Amino acid sequence: xxxxxxxxxxxxxxxxxxxxxxxxxxxxxxxxxxxxxxxxxxxxxxxxxxxxxxxxxxxxxxxxxxxxxxxxxxxxxxxxxxxxxxxxxxxxxxxxxxxxxxxxxxxxxxxxxxxxxxxxxxxxxxxxxxxxxxxxxxxxxxxxxxxxxxxxxxxxxxxxxxxxxxxxxxxxxxxxxxxxxxxxx
Numbered sequence: 808x809x810x811x812x813x814x815x816x817x818x819x820x821x822x823x824x825x826x827x828x829x830x831x832x833x834x835x836x837x838x839x840x841x842x843x844x845x846x847x848x849x850x851x852x853x854x855x856x857x858x859x860x861x862x863x864x865x866x867x868x869x870x871x872x873x874x875x876x877x878x879x880x881x882x883x884x885x886x887x888x889x890x891x892x893x894x895x896x897x898x899x900x901x902x903x904x905x906x907x908x909x910x911x912x913x914x915x916x917x918x919x920x921x922x923x924x925x926x927x928x929x930x931x932x933x934x935x936x937x938x939x940x941x942x943x944x945x946x947x948x949x950x951x952x953x954x955x956x957x958x959x960x961x962x963x964x965x966x967x968x969x970x971x972x973x974x975x976x977x978x979x980x981x982x983x984x985x986x987x988x989x990x991x992x
Contacts, residue, residue, distance in 0.1 A: 808950050810963045817943035817967050821974040824935035828978060831928045832985045835921055839988075840867045840910050845875075848893045850885050859886055863906075873897075873908040880904070913989075921989045929982040936974050943967045 833843045845859045852862040859865060863877040863886060877883055880903075887899045887906055897908045913921070944964050951960035 808946060810947075810955075810959060810966075813943050813946050813950070813963060814966055814970065816946075817939045818970050820939035820942075821936050821970060824932045824939070825974055825977055825981070827935075828928055828932040829981060832925060832981065835925055835928075835985070835989070839870050840873045840908075842867060842873065844873065844895055844897070844908075845890075848889050848895065850882065850889045852879075852882065852885075859889065862886065871910045873910075875899075875906040875908070876904070877906075918989050922986050925982060925985050925989065929978060932978055933975065936971055936978070940967050940971045 833841070834846055842860065842865045845865060848859045849856045850859055850862050859875060862879070862882055863875045866874045866876075868874055875886060877886055883901050883903070883906060887901055890897065890899045890906070890908070897910070899906045899908055901907070944967060947955070947960045947963045947967075951957055
């Protein structure tokens with residue numbers, strides 16, 4: 808294996824860890840209405856399990872409201888039950904035509920809990936970054952035993968550390984932004 812391949816592989820793995828963190832943080836609601844809150848909610852629609860967005864139009868008319876308009880009026884009760892069963896912390900209200908979810912204001916305690924959860928997700932991503940670095944360094948050591956020049960292997964290890972530092976900085980910025988969003992009243 809050559810240096811470029813090893814570094815690209817490590818970089819790709821680290822990017823996936825950062826992307827996954829961003830995706831997970833989208834699911835942590837910070838008091839603002841977002842259709843991402845419903846990502847894990849599945850409903851029975853014509854014999855198969857689909858996400859709510861696959862059976863209804865989901866919109867955010869304002870910062871505190873999510874509006875769900877089922878394409879089939881018979882689905883209102885099914886969607887309502889799925890939201891209640893999903894345990895996302897929102898109580899649906901339906902008027903026979905559509906379901907409205909109102910985001911409750913977050914308490915200080917709940918905000919701290921969400922920040923703690925965000926930090927936990929970030930730590931999981933950090934572990935993935937370090938694992939990618941470790942694997943790349945092991946690959947360099949193995950390649951060195953198989954004939955790669957020592958200075959090229961050491962240079963590769965240094966570059967892997969620089970890549971890790973870059974992704975760690977990016978991860979810290981994402982986390983700081985999410986924490987600010989959660990703590991803003």
